[in-house]
Amino acid sequence: xxxxxxxxxxxxxxxxxxxxxxxxxxxxxxxxxxxxxxxxxxxxxxxxxxxxxxxxxxxxxxxxxxxxxxxxxxxxxxxxxxxxxxxxxxxxxxxxxxxxxxxxxxxxxxxxxxxxxxxxxxxxxxxxxxxxxxxxxxxxxxxxxxxxxxxxxxxxxxxxxxxxxxxxxxxxxxxxxxxxxxxxxxxxxxxxxxxxxxxxxxxxxxxxxxxxxxxxxxxxxxxxxxxxxxxxxxxxxxxxxxxxxxxxxxxxxxxxxxxxxxxxxxxxxxxxxxxxxxxxxxxxxxxxxxxxxxxxxxxxxxxxxxxxxxxxxxxxxxxxxxxxxxxxxxxxxxxxxxxxxxxxxxxxxxxxxxxxxxxxxxxxxxxxxxxxxxxxxxxx
Numbered sequence: 006x007x008x009x010x011x012x013x014x015x016x017x018x019x020x021x022x023x024x025x026x027x028x029x030x031x032x033x034x035x036x037x038x039x040x041x042x043x044x045x046x047x048x049x050x051x052x053x054x055x056x057x058x059x060x061x062x063x064x065x066x067x068x069x070x071x072x073x074x075x076x077x078x079x080x081x082x083x084x085x086x087x088x089x090x091x092x093x094x095x096x097x098x099x100x101x102x103x104x105x106x107x108x109x110x111x112x113x114x115x116x117x118x119x120x121x122x123x124x125x126x127x128x129x130x131x132x133x134x135x136x137x138x139x140x141x142x143x144x145x146x147x148x149x150x151x152x153x154x155x156x157x158x159x160x161x162x163x164x165x166x167x168x169x170x171x172x173x174x175x176x177x178x179x180x181x182x183x184x185x186x187x188x189x190x191x192x193x194x195x196x197x198x199x200x201x202x203x204x205x206x207x208x209x210x211x212x213x214x215x216x217x218x219x220x221x222x223x224x225x226x227x228x229x230x231x232x233x234x235x236x237x238x239x240x241x242x243x244x245x246x247x248x249x250x251x252x253x254x255x256x257x258x259x260x261x262x263x264x265x266x267x268x269x270x271x272x273x274x275x276x277x278x279x280x281x282x283x284x285x286x287x288x289x290x291x292x293x294x295x296x297x298x299x300x301x302x303x304x305x306x307x308x309x310x311x312x313x314x315x316x317x318x319x320x321x322x323x324x325x326x327x328x329x330x331x332x333x334x335x336x337x338x339x340x341x342x343x344x345x346x347x348x349x350x351x352x353x354x355x356x357x358x359x360x361x362x363x364x365x366x367x368x369x370x371x372x373x374x375x376x377x378x379x380x381x382x383x384x385x
Contacts, residue, residue, distance in 0.1 A: 015143075015238045018253040020116040022143075025166055026239055030073070035149035035360040037237075040101030042150050047139045047226070052151060054103040054136050059113065064133075068171045071098045074101045074136040075175055078116045079128030083184040088191035090121040090130040090287070091179055092379070093172060095198025095205075096137060097227075099150040099291065106134035110195070111359035111372050121189060121380045131185055133175055138167065143235035144287050145248070151193075153201035155231045160208035160257060163215060171258075172205055177216030188384040192223045193375065195357055196273065199228030203263055207231075207304070210261035212326070222382040224264040224375035227354050232256055233289020249288040256302040263299075263306045264378040266358055266371055267292040268313035269328045276327035277312040283334035284350070293327065311371055313353035315346045321358050321369040 006346075017023035028050040035047040056063035056076035064075045083089045093105045107113035116132040135153070143156055144146040159166045162173065167249035172192075177183050194202035206223035213219050234249035261278070267276060274290045276283035281291045289295065294306065299306035310324045315335075318324070330346065337345025358371040 008219040015235070015240050020158045021232065022235070022239075023070065023250045024240070025157045026140040026142065026154045029141065029149065035139060035141050037147035037149045037242075039142075039148045041100045047149060050138050052097075052102065052136065052139065054134075056104065060107065064178075066174065068174050069165070069167045071167050071171075073138075073171050073174075074103065076106065076132075076134040076136075076348070077179075078113055078132040079184065080117050080131065083129070083131060085183040087127045087128055087372075088184055088186040088193065090379075091176065091185045092116075092130055092132050093175065093190075093192045093202075094132065094134045095153050095192070095194035095201050096134065096151070097195045097199075098152040098197030099140070099148060100139070101137060101151050101195075101197065103134040103136040103290060105368070106132065106194075110357040111370070112193070115372070115376070119376060121191075122186070123380065128162060130189075131179060133179060135172065135175065135198075136238075141239040141242075143237045143239045145236040145244070146287075152197050155197075155201040155204040156235060156251065158204065158208075158253060160212065162209070162212050164208070165302070168201065169205060169208060172209070173209070173214040173216075177214050180216055180218055181384060187207065187218055188339075188385075189221055189307070189379075190218055190384075191221055191379045193379075194207055194223075194225050196227045196354065199225030199344075200231045203228060203265075204231040204289060205304070206261045206263060207257050207259040210259045219384060220261055221384045222262040222379050224266070224378050226266045226358055226375075227271060228265055229274050229292045229295040230266070230289035233287075236288055252288070253279050256299070256304060258303065260305050262378070262382045264309060264322070264375060265292060265296065265306060266311060266375060268308045268311055268353040268358075269324045270313045270315045270346065270350040271354045273354040274349065279329060280327060280350075283330055308369070309374060311358060311369075314349040314354070319369070321371050355362070 029047040234252035236248040335346035339348040360370040
């Protein structure tokens with residue numbers, strides 16, 4: 006790993022950022038807003054998901070001074086004598102919401118009956134979809150909005166990172182209901198939620214929550230290195246020296262199994278270094294480099310590369326290599342050139358790989374691969 010840039014005051018050797026990402030408030034509004042939100046500023050720290058049927062409830066509690074929400078589904082029959090696995094799912098950033106686990110992903114539809122235990126006498130799993138907070142985000146491109154903070158890496162228990170503390174509290178609350186198989190507590194996520202899921206799984210494999218609960222495994226989509234640097238100082242609101250400040254000098258040690266599903270081209274989280282150069286992606290947002298670095302560090306992170314829309318092969322089928330663009334980087338945006346490789350590479354990032362996309366199935370369901378990876382890896 007490259008050396009940590011020591012100059013920004015935002016950085017700390019042990020935690021990356023020296024404090025949690027600042028939340029958006031009326032007193033300190035966020036003004037570098039993710040474009041898809043369509044607003045000039047954000048003045049509230051938390052949005053409220055709807056969690057409508059078939060969700061069981063919208064769960065609300067207070068953690069480290071923040072009102073937090075999550076959508077919860079409990080499969081029928083879950084009880085103290087018929088405990089079920091638990092999956093915490095973390096949504097993508099910007100306009101992301103806990104509701105997306107049902108509207109844009111297949112998790113909610115599978116939560117009633119999918120077998121994660123090999124024991125069909127207790128089908129289904131408890132699903133907790135976690136609502137992020139409105140945060141000032143440390144990327145070069147404006148991305149303020151709903152996120153999970155993986156840049157402030159306080160991995161202790163208890164943690165002073167509000168999002169780690171929130172995940173701890175949610176897991177402990179569900180376990181207290183006496184319906185969760187504590188050997189099968191998993192995390193999953195998409196984009197920003199996928200970066201955070203990896204961080205959290207690594208944090209809570211050997212170090213337990215206050216309730217003595219641990220993560221068995223993680224499966225995520227469209228993610229890379231959760232320990233990389235920043236290109237914008239969220240405290241002074243200035244660019245950093247080299248675009249890679251606050252990177253951890255060494256990776257934490259963990260044997261938690263992690264699966265990263267990613268596509269052959271992705272303009273937000275690049276497949277390889279060549280794509281990262283084309284798309285000017287953020288520090289650490291290159292999946293193949295993360296897989297290599299994680300392996301070198303002894304972390305148990307593996308990749309599943311699948312086809313994207315820019316290939317002529319079957320969408321979401323297994324792929325052998327990232328898409329190469331030779332000397333010419335793809336150009337064109339979705340408003341003027343929806344079929345351009347540049348647009349398709351963005352759409353690849355915005356499509357959770359369950360083969361549905363809110364239409365009759367038009368691709369392979371790689372959510373199955375994610376679930377099977379988790380099912381095969383309970384706590385020892």
